[in-house]
Amino acid sequence: MSQPELLVPAGDMEKLETALDYGADAVYLGGEGFGLRALAGNFTLDGLARARELTAAQGKKLYLTLNAYLRPGDFAPLAAYLEKLRGLDLDAYIVSDPGVLALVREVDPQREIHLSTQANTTNAGAARFWQEAGVKRVNLARELTLEEMAAVRDGCDVELEVFVHGALCVAYSGRCLLSAALAGRSANQGLCAHPCRWGYALMEETRPGEFFPVEEDGRGTYILNSRDLCLVEHLPELLRAGVNSLKIEGRMKSRYYVAAVTRVYRDALDRYLTAPETWQVDPRWRDELEKISHRPYDRGFLFGGRDPLIHAADSRYLRAHDFVGVVLEAEGGQGLVAGRNRFFAGETLELIGPEMRQISFEVGPLTGPQGETLAAGQPNGRIVMALPPDARPGDLLRRAVKAEG
Ligand code: SF4
Structure with missing residues (x-):
C-alpha cells in the first residue's frame, strides 16, 4: 500500500x-x-x-x-x-x-x-x-x-x-466469555451483552440475596469497564x-x-x-x-506499562451534543432536513460536514414539505427550514447539551 x-x-x-x-x-x-x-x-x-x-x-x-x-x-x-x-x-x-x-x-x-x-x-x-x-x-x-x-x-x-x-x-x-456465561450471548458469535459495563455488588455466601454495594461513585462499581x-x-x-x-x-x-x-x-x-x-x-x-x-x-496500551487511566470509573457515556437531523437537500440558504431528535425554532444548532466544516446558526421558522407550519422538528419528520448558505446534502445538525447521559 x-x-x-x-x-x-x-x-x-x-x-x-x-x-x-x-x-x-x-x-x-x-x-x-x-x-x-x-x-x-x-x-x-x-x-x-x-x-x-x-x-x-x-x-x-x-x-x-x-x-x-x-x-x-x-x-x-x-x-x-x-x-x-x-x-x-x-x-x-x-x-x-x-x-x-x-x-x-x-x-x-x-x-x-x-x-x-x-x-x-x-x-x-x-x-x-x-x-x-x-x-x-x-x-x-x-x-x-x-x-x-x-x-x-x-x-x-x-x-x-x-x-x-x-x-x-x-x-x-475481545475473546471474552463473560457475556456467554452471564447472559447466554456469546461475544465470539457477535452477540455480546456488554456485561463488563454492568454494575456489580458483593454478596456474602451465607446471606444470599443481601447485596453489599462496592461503591466507586453513587451509581455503583464498574470493575471491568x-x-x-x-x-x-x-x-x-x-x-x-x-x-x-x-x-x-x-x-x-x-x-x-x-x-x-x-x-x-x-x-x-x-x-x-x-x-x-x-x-x-x-x-x-x-x-x-x-x-x-x-x-x-x-491511549490503550500504546505506550506500555499499566496505564492508570485505562479503567473507567463508571459506565456513563459522556455526551456533549445531540444529533438532531440530516440535511437531505440544500440550496440558496433553504433546506430539507430529516429529523432525528426534536428541535425548535429559536434554538441554536450546529451544522457539521466533511472537511471539518462547522457553523452555528439559530433555527428559524419550521414548515413541513407541504408548507404547513410545524411547532417542532420531530424524529423521522421532514422539515423545511433555513440553513447556513454553506450547507450541503449529507451535512448533520447537532445541539449542545449540558447533561451527561
Ligand atoms: S464488551 Fe465486555 S463483555 Fe463484551 S466481549 Fe468485550 S470485554 Fe467481554
Missing part, C-alpha cells in the same frame, strides 16, 4: 454513505451472518452489491467481516454464502477463525483476506505464519505497544492495521512504526458518530500526509471527539 488507509465502520447503508462522504478510504461491514455484531444493521446480498457499487465508484475499498468463531454446523451454510458472495467481488474478507480462512481459500481463492484483531496477532512470527496461510493484512492485537508494532513491522512484510478509535474490551482482544481508545494525537508515531491502515471501531454506533470521528481522523491524516514535518495536534480534533457519545478517552 502506498498511502495509509483510513478504515471506517458501516453498520448500514446510511452509515456507509456517511463514511464515504466524510473521508473514509475503505469501509468494513457485516453481511447476514458469520460477522461479529449480530445486532448491527448488516447487509443483505443486494445491499452488499449496492455498497460495492458506491465504494468502487469513488475508488474506495469495501471489506466484509466474516470474523465469528464458527461451530461445526456453520461450515456448510458458510460455503453456500461464500459461493453467493463471490460474484460481488468485494475487496477483502475479514476473518479470525482458521477454519473460515481455509474455507474462503477453497471456495474463493482469489479473494483478499484480512485477519481480524480477534486472532490476537502479537508478533512477527505469527504475522508471517498468517501471511503464508494466505492473509494479506493483519489487524494487530490491541494490547501491543508502539515499540512492539514497529518490531512486528521489521519482522514481516504483511500489511498491518491497528485500531485507533473506539470501545475497548477488557479481554484478550474500560475507557474508549483515542489515538488521533499519535497518528504520526503509528505511521512511522509501519502501520498501513488506521481502523475506527463501531459498527453499532450512530451515523453521527461515523461522521464526527471520520472527519477528525481524515483531517489529522491528510495534514500528516501533506506536511509530515510540520504536523501538530489541532485542539479541534479532541474538541470534536468530545462531542460524540463516549466513555473517557485513553
Whole structure:
C-alpha cells in the first residue's frame, strides 16, 4: 500500500454513505451472518452489491467481516454464502477463525483476506505464519505497544492495521466469555451483552440475596469497564512504526458518530500526509471527539506499562451534543432536513460536514414539505427550514447539551 488507509465502520447503508462522504478510504461491514455484531444493521446480498457499487465508484475499498468463531454446523451454510458472495467481488474478507480462512481459500481463492484483531496477532512470527496461510493484512492485537508494532513491522512484510478509535474490551482482544456465561450471548458469535459495563455488588455466601454495594461513585462499581481508545494525537508515531491502515471501531454506533470521528481522523491524516514535518495536534480534533457519545478517552496500551487511566470509573457515556437531523437537500440558504431528535425554532444548532466544516446558526421558522407550519422538528419528520448558505446534502445538525447521559 502506498498511502495509509483510513478504515471506517458501516453498520448500514446510511452509515456507509456517511463514511464515504466524510473521508473514509475503505469501509468494513457485516453481511447476514458469520460477522461479529449480530445486532448491527448488516447487509443483505443486494445491499452488499449496492455498497460495492458506491465504494468502487469513488475508488474506495469495501471489506466484509466474516470474523465469528464458527461451530461445526456453520461450515456448510458458510460455503453456500461464500459461493453467493463471490460474484460481488468485494475487496477483502475479514476473518479470525482458521477454519473460515481455509474455507474462503477453497471456495474463493482469489479473494483478499484480512485477519481480524480477534486472532490476537502479537508478533512477527505469527504475522508471517498468517501471511503464508494466505492473509494479506493483519489487524494487530490491541494490547501491543508502539515499540512492539514497529518490531512486528521489521519482522514481516504483511500489511498491518491497528485500531485507533473506539470501545475497548477488557479481554484478550475481545475473546471474552463473560457475556456467554452471564447472559447466554456469546461475544465470539457477535452477540455480546456488554456485561463488563454492568454494575456489580458483593454478596456474602451465607446471606444470599443481601447485596453489599462496592461503591466507586453513587451509581455503583464498574470493575471491568474500560475507557474508549483515542489515538488521533499519535497518528504520526503509528505511521512511522509501519502501520498501513488506521481502523475506527463501531459498527453499532450512530451515523453521527461515523461522521464526527471520520472527519477528525481524515483531517489529522491528510495534514500528516501533506506536511509530515510540520504536523501538530489541532485542539479541534479532541474538541470534536468530545462531542460524540463516549466513555473517557485513553491511549490503550500504546505506550506500555499499566496505564492508570485505562479503567473507567463508571459506565456513563459522556455526551456533549445531540444529533438532531440530516440535511437531505440544500440550496440558496433553504433546506430539507430529516429529523432525528426534536428541535425548535429559536434554538441554536450546529451544522457539521466533511472537511471539518462547522457553523452555528439559530433555527428559524419550521414548515413541513407541504408548507404547513410545524411547532417542532420531530424524529423521522421532514422539515423545511433555513440553513447556513454553506450547507450541503449529507451535512448533520447537532445541539449542545449540558447533561451527561
Ligand atoms: S463483555 Fe465486555 S470485554 Fe467481554 S466481549 Fe463484551 S464488551 Fe468485550
